[in-house]
Amino acid sequence: MHYRPDILIIGAGISGITCAKKCREYNLDYLLLEKSNRIGGRVGSIYKGGYIFDIGFQVFNTSYDFTRSLLDLDQLNLQFFKPGALIYDDEKFNIISDPMRDLRQIFNTLFSRVLTISDKLKILQLKYSLKNYLIENDITKDKDTLTFLEDYGFSKKLINNFFLPFFSGVFLEKKLRTSSKFFKYVFSKFSSGLACIPAKGMQDIPNNLLKKINNDTIKYESEVKEIITESEVKLTDGQIYRPKKIILTGDSQFLISKKDIKYNSVKTLYFCSDNKPINSEYIHIFPKEPYINNIAFLTSVSRQYSKNNDNLISVSVIESKISDIDLITHVKDRLVKIYGGNFNFLKYFDIAKATLYQPVNYFNQKSYKNNNIYFSGDYLVHGSIEGSVLSGIKVLDDIYKNFR
Structure with missing residues (x-):
């Protein structure tokens, strides 16, 4: 393996893999360094005991057009959640669906106790106003998501029982202080695309992106210690690389x-669990639960998430000040109370770096480069798989245009 590549890419997350794919497309000599033993960064899965455990509940959206263009969709075999959500309120579930895509649920949506007539009209109005929405074209003054929803005129009931728990599960923060521009982006994607998972887990997305990339151009368990100069990189094992460009x-x-x-x-x-409730193809959200934010019955969407002839359930908890043991016990008791049947605990992830923190005015920042050193990642575009891919595409287009 040589030590003087044209491009040295540090990090084999989604943006790093995208950079590698574009290097190959542009016929640039490159090397991809990854400090761990797997690719994908925050997107991935663990395969153990006949189950697929995604590293946190994650979904792909079919309206991620740039990402789709790089994927082999036939190999991914995407499996779809039903559009909308099942909301647990006062010991009863209510469906909020998109009646224009799921006509079977039009009665449940139109007569849901969560929605007022004004809310229904405003949701349709917002959906159509955000068609083809792009953050970079939004010149309106930014505000947090909660303020945006209140100013838009949605009822407190809908905000508290749907928007707060649903988008808390997307942003992973419970007060909806996330930039309204990111909310508008996510809302537009959910309106035009479908939430889904690869049949064999989210790890298949980075694995799929990596197809056709030569294994000799990837070096695992290679952690960078320091950037000595703009053309010299030192690893923790003492090895030194001297690329023309660094990403x-x-x-x-x-x-x-x-x-x-x-x-x-x-x-x-x-x-x-041995229990598979009705409407388990929806994401279930819980506006009044102290710890449970959302639940997904993953095997109801893809049977391949379990080889054990049972059902695999993912429970997301955004805030918890009790011990892990007490949290597991509490969640298990609530699952039995809500759904009935038996539930056995399998695995626990405590993910400190789950989603980007994107407050008001986050998108005023500019992308950054330092002569021969370039930066890539969703934090430079928006916090999503699509944002990671877009960042990788943009930085390689920039490098190729100016490459010497």
Whole structure:
């Protein structure tokens, strides 16, 4: 393996893999360094005991057009959640669906106790106003998501019983202080696309992106210690690379900026059960539960998430001040109370870096480069798989245009 590539990419998350794919497309000599033993960064899965445990509850959206263009969709075999959500309120579930895509649920949506007539009209109005929405074209004054929803005129009932718990589960922060521009982006994507998962887990997305990339161009368990100069990189094992260009992806930007990217955290608990409730193809959200934010019956969407002839359930907890043992016990008791049947605890993830923290005016920041050092990652575009891919595409287009 040589030590003087044209491009040295640090980090094999989604943006790093995208950079590698574009290097190959542009016929540039490159090397991709990854400090762990797997690719994908925050997107991934663990395969154990006949189950697929995604590293936190994650979904792909079919309206991620740039990402789709890089994927082999036939191989991914995407499996779809039903559009909308099942809301647990006062010991009863209510469906909020998109009646224009799921006509079977039009009665439930139109007569849901969560929605007023005004709310229904405003949801349709917002959906059509955000068609083809792009954050970079939005010149309106930014505000937090909660303020945006209140100013738009949605009822407190809908905000508290749907928007707060649903988008808390997307942003992974419970007060909806996330920039309204990111809310508008996410809302537009859910309106035009479908939430789904690869049949064999979210790890298949980075694995799929990596197809056709030569294994000799990836080096695992290779952590960068320091950027000595703009053309010299030293690893923790003492090895030195001297590339023409350096791309720092994701958190590796700290090597130059010395500033941490801010994230939202989440705890994800997995259970198995013999019980498969009706409407389990929806994401279930819980506006009044102290700990449970949302639940997904993953095997109702893809049977391959379990080889054990049972059902695999993912539970997301955004805030918890009790011990892990008490949290597991509490969640298990609530699952039995809500759904009935038996639930057995399987696995627990405490994810400190789950989603980007994107407050008001977050998108005023500009992308950054330092001569031969370039930066890539969703934090430079928006916090999503699509944002990671877009960032990788943009930085390689820039490098190729100016390559010497």
